[in-house]
Amino acid sequence: MYPPNIPPTAPPHSHHHPPPPQPQYAAGIPAHYGVPPACNAKWSSSLCACCSDVPNCCLTCWCPCITFGQIAEIVDKGNTSCGVHGVLYGLIQVLTGCGCIYSCNYRTKMRSQYGLRESPCNDCLVHFFCEPLALCQEYRELKNHGFDISIGWQGNIERQNYGVQMPPMAPGMYR
Template sequence: MDIDHRHRPQQHTWNNGLCNCGEDVSTCFVTCLLPCVTFGQIAEVVDEGKSSCVGQGIIYGLAMMIQCHWLCSCMYREKLRSKFGLRGDACGDCCIHCCCEPCALCQEHAELKSRGYNPSIGWIGPPNAPPVQMMPPSMNK
């Protein structure tokens, strides 16, 4: 069976390694103590604001109670890879999240930051979008 490689989308490498947690100590610290926060931030940005950080964080926290939280984050790793054309596959995503959940979450958070997003402040639009103009308080009447 001959596979035509011309029709397969180009896969890019990750900008951040799996074990680069030390580059952003605050994200590493939060992820180790409260992984549901980091997961919620990632999910909100990957879903482009269609889901909330709080809602996704609660789902992740509930999944932690029955030790299947890595399945939630595995699905979002696949979405993130698909969104940016990153190398990997579903089996690898599951293995990474099952065996090294904090490192995987830190890598995904760092990947979003390296692409111009800031998961810590939530979804505010694409990085190259013009800033949202806020009305002065006197005009909100």
């Protein structure tokens, strides 16, 4: 046995191996998406870095249900559309004033998917006291992970599968 406070050393015949390479991102969908990493990574931007994406900041301040819907669709891997998430968030916000109860769950899901720290405090507290800031930070985080939030989950999957950036469709082109 080893004496207390002295860590055991590796046997002389063992070889030290470097850590495995980090996963690469393929056209917007992380290679490890869905595999929960260790929860110690920092967010790619701070909670108060809203001015780094002014258009999203303005949209989130005036209509947070749109930003939340976009985030939730990506975090949910397209299981529910942006519109459904946005409407549910809007209804909860209008009827109770507590849309943060719904949105904080998606922050927790996103943190789990990317191994992000619960920072600066508990997810529910971040959303309760700083809802617009939290939504903007989550939006930026998904963008920084390679997602084009404006094309939704399916658009990102198509972009990954075909290696083509999908141009945004102009209104009236759906005929």
